[in-house]
Amino acid sequence: MKTNIYLDNEKFIAGITLRDEIEREQGNMALHTCVNPDDVLENRKRLAISLGCGLDHFVCANQTHSANVYKVTVADKGRGAESKDTAIPNTDAIYTFEPNLLLCSFTADCVPVTFYHEENGLIGVIHSGWLGTVKEITLKTFEHLKQVEHCNPSDLHIHIGTALSQKKFEVDEDVYEKFKNLGYADDFMYYNDQTNKYHIDNQQTVKKQCELAGIPSDHIAIDPTCTFLNPEGFSYRQDKQAGRHLSFIMKMGN
Template sequence: MKLIPWSCFDEIEAYTTCAYDENHQPMNMSYHGDDDALVLKNRQALAQLLNTDLNHMVATFQKHTTNFIEVTANDGGRGMLSREDAFDNYDAMYTRDPELWLWTFHADCCPVLLYCRDQKIVAAIHSGWKGTVGEIVGKVTKHLIENEHCDCQHIYAYIGPSIDQRNFEAKDDIIDLVKQMSFDTSSFYTKKEDGAYLLNSKGLIKKQLELLGVPQTNITISPYCTIENNDLFFSYRKEKTNHRNITLIKLKQPQK
């Protein structure tokens, strides 16, 4: 199993899973419309690779909302054996508890990870176009600043593998919502000759972070596009697949 790391600081670990193993077998991580036993096997293999178990991992049942939730070590294992016990209707999680892996599923949508270094908080966010226009990343970040006392100068962000602007065609229904966001978005879409637009979703997410005071130097944007790099990632737009990659993060146990 291949993992693409976000190398930020030694006190966290973060990766994106790749779509296929060395034998080109799909490493789907989502129970959505697939063989549940195979998905569970893939999840167990991932846990073993990361020297942990499924009781130290947690997932939500994502529904393109802007809802988020704080989770703790007591929530470990939720959403791992099935979707029935996952936190329903949440698209982001954060925790202060070490050794708890937070998952976010994606196949073109933007996975976003946050690390608040001063407060030792990690977050995993699913930002599809609905979450992006709803400013889920900004909402989570603002909550961490205002309610968890995170200093914006010490927040680090990773915008993971997702669809790039050159491949993200959107029509007026989406662009009309983009225009209603809380900041000037005109530089984040360009109109094509056929009347459709190319939308810079990663840029819209980055702007949400910057407007809350997160330094540009603290924001890492993955160079991978899930449409173009579909040898590495599942792409819903290209393949209409139910398969999903995950991007995940944990805070390490402090060294004694």
């Protein structure tokens, strides 16, 4: 199973799975968009083995491009791991303080965000497509963590994963206006006179939301790999039948 590991130490492991021609369904990890669910489950099992955990450690949500945040507990262990029917409903950001739970987020062109808190051990994942970005799911997640969990944002570390690049993220004026209305995304957009399209950098907009939440910019890493241009990327824009990457993070426990 081809992966890009962002973080691997005695406390945490985090990364993203990649598209691979030789794997079942090219390494697709999503049950909600697949040809054969058994192939996806086999891919997930192989990932679990490589990470030293079981499939029953996975925690998945049914993502709906919402701005909803959910706190995962031990009772949620295994949700969505083997069936999308058991996944956490209508949620695009999940977090936990618990060890040995592999928090999962599925993306093709959307922006995946993995994060951890160095001091209190909190971990989480966010799925931010353009709809989630204009709903400010990332900013709202970190505001929630500050207010409800009393997290100091300066102790948070962020990894913004592979996504659709600005070059390939072409939109019409209606989407441009939604980003414009955020009030802080102007630097991440340009207009193409040849195509009459706007180009938006969703990753940089999400990074800005992290900074607005008080996270230091040097605590935010961005994977510049474009899901459309790179053969290791799943791109819904390029192929409506595309599979999904799985971004994951787990806190190590005894």
